[in-house]
Amino acid sequence: MQVFSSGSATLAPEFGVLSGRWAQYAESGRLPELPFDAMWVVVPPGGRTNEDCHPELELSVVVEGSGTFESPNGRTEASAGTTVLMDSAERHVIHNNSAESRLVILSIYWMPVSVPEAADAK
């Protein structure tokens, strides 16, 4: 049993907000090999992330506060207990509309699963 908490993670400025990459747990030898990468994302009151776009799919699990997730496909509000899945190469920005509360997200991301047919064709 191992515990990884947003409250005790080392955070650094990234994406216009603060992020705590889970690589920090691997460096301490505590993390087994995972089938995904992960990081904490902390958006301060009134803050927003920079626009981000990458080939990995990304599942944002809201664990504290609430925010607005925006992509070319729409906008949605999400509070603790809700997850938002961004598709590969889907541009996105996350806004914290609260003036008092921070928004904390566990972001889980992975490369798209390879297509078996393509592999067979090689």
Place this chain on the structure above:
Amino acid sequence: MQVFSSGSATLAPEFGVLSGRWAQYAESGRLPELPFDAMWVVVPPGGRTNEDCHPELELSVVVEGSGTFESPNGRTEASAGTTVLMDSAERHVIHNNSAESRLVILSIYWMPVSVPEAADAK
């Protein structure tokens, strides 16, 4: 962009509590292939899960309330914003000690990554 929320998931009795397996999203054609399985776990006030033990590693992301995670390796308190990782075949029980608030977890689980040397030996 797709939204999956504990508040709107279909839950069913399982493990002595209520669970909402993410297979329900796949059935509606909304879920891409993920490198893990997932389910919502809702532990009512004063409740606890049955003891569980399985080969999959399991990352519990607490998204609402707080609880006590117990395994042969120890006990830990975890509240929203904290994750608890159970190793493969690590027996565990989750307790909700609150008399008023429910405990909601996003449970993410996957089989241990195969050992390349073993695969090569076949």
